[in-house]
Amino acid sequence: MTTSTAHKIHQSDVDTTHRALRFLTAGSVDDGKSTLIGRLLFDSRAILADQLDTLAKRAAGQPIDLSLLTDGLEAEREQGITIDVAYRYFATKQRKFIIADAPGHEQYTRNMVTAAAGSDAAVVLVDVTKLDLSADTVALLPQTRRHSLLAHLLRLPSIVFAINKIDAAADPGVAFRKVSAALTAFAEAAGIQVTAIVPVSALRGDNVTQPLEADWYDGPSLLQVLEGLPTVQETVEAQLMLPVQYVAREGEGTGNQPRTLWGRIAQGQVQPGDTVQILPSGETAVVAALRHAGETVTACVAGESAGVVLDRQIDVSRGDWIVAPGAAQPTRSFQATLAWLDTEAAVVGRKYWVRHGNRWVQARLTAIEHRLDVQTLAETEAHELNVNEIGHVTVELQAELPLQPYAQNRVGGALIVVDPTSNRTSGALLVR
Incomplete structure (x- = not known):
């Protein structure tokens, strides 16, 4: 590259100290994601007075349902679940935040992937009331494992586990230690680097914005962890x-x-x-x-x-x-990790549209090397990928694209897959 008279800018010269942190909440259905975000908004005074009045009238003397601050669709309020990704904003004296409340239901995993692709961090909630704490080894829910794996595959630099509803456990200290051990073992097996594991009660507000006063936990609150997380910096x-x-x-x-x-x-x-x-x-x-x-x-x-x-x-x-000359070598065939999001299975030989950057190209799935079992993390033989499954595949393109490994460049290494018949977003390809 020819060097002009202007000096080259180095990574250390780019000021990222005042960037807002974009993070998403993920996990299984009813783990308390919307309530946690509502608690963050409420405690940080990011709720307008008329919103509080509306919620108070709806509560009719009962405690305010903070999850309604994010579940804005009528269908969400009727079913009591999150369907679409809801974005909310708040700020503390130290930092600004952009929150993406991702759906927990398997049917809406594609929305979670969309939110994760533009986030700096993921807060994966774990509901202790859904786990068998009497077992020697606590078994995590499939969606907890799936969302954690997707956040890891999408290269989010920070993954935080928030063990929610800790106030509902008979012995909070024992519950926290057992679930923490299960999360740590799962993360090590999956190659996930965990930033923090924190106990919280989104409903009561324990350890959300203020540190928890307990003899079994002396770590930071969730907000303190979030205030110290880095943002994604393009190279x-x-x-x-x-x-x-x-x-x-x-x-x-x-x-x-x-x-x-x-x-x-x-x-x-x-x-x-x-x-x-x-x-x-x-x-x-x-x-x-x-x-x-x-x-x-x-x-x-x-x-x-x-x-x-x-x-x-x-x-x-x-x-x-x-x-830059020589920066990328266009190719027609590549290997990738495929997160499949469509109810119609991905099969070898099927043609799809893929989008890379701002370009659309026809593509064909030529091989499925294996499928990843989210429970055991084993690589199993597969001839197709069903909804919410993850596999390693080989793709052939109709025209050359300048691809890069996703681990090196999140833009140059990512493609979305679209069904040419239904125009549904069917999957996400991450170049290996």
Whole structure:
């Protein structure tokens, strides 16, 4: 890459100390996810007075149902479950937060995956009242394991387990130790790095925003853990990868007016004078100018939206990629982890549409290497993947795409799978 007169920006130069933390709550049905979020909003005074009045009138003298602060759909209130992802915002003196309340029911796992893909952390709730605490080894619920695995596969940097309804246990200390041991054993077997395990009572507010006063626990509250978590930082010190989202022509007329190629930088950085390559065509050019937020700038880095003006006219359209020369090698075949979300099974030989960045390409599932058993974490032989199952597969594309391993780049290594007949989002592919 040609170095321009502007200095290169390093990862340490990017200020992330004031970024809002995006986290989701996950787990099984009725584990208390919506109530926990309601408690965070209530204790942080992020609820408007008219909202409180409405909830108080509905409660008719009984304790306020804090879960109603997130369950906004009529169907959610009728069934008492979360269906869609609900987003809420609150702030403390230390930090701002964006919460995604993900559904717990298996039927809506795809919504949880959608929320996880844009999150910095996951808070997986575990309801002690649903577990057999008399057993020597506590067995976790399948959805607890599935959501934890999905959060791990989607490369969320922080996974926190919140053991909820701890006040309902006959011996809270013993319950916390047993469930913690089960979660730790599961995480170690799955290769999940656990950030923290905290006991909470979302209903009463124990250890949610204020530390718990108990002789069996001397750790931080859930809010204290959240305030210290890092945000996802796109890699600045890497080769440029920028998916083109929109092509704009400057000025009037249809002559040789410069075009601005807009997109959000997936990794690396770009400056005027840099040599770039357009994929899939392979053409190269030099960056003549750079736009950001309506202004001409000297550099843009990963995570920022950039408008790139090239020094010569090249055929570039939505779905193409602007990369550093040699940063990616387009391919037609790849291996990936597939999280299947459709009620119609994924079968070998079936054709689908996949979206990578801003480009749609037809694809065919050529092999299912194995399926992951969420209970035993064993890799088992499989000829199809049913709803909410996870497997390792091989995919063949109709056209080449500049793919990268998902562990290296969350944008360049992720694809969504769409059924061409029903147009349903059927799965998520994570390039291996």
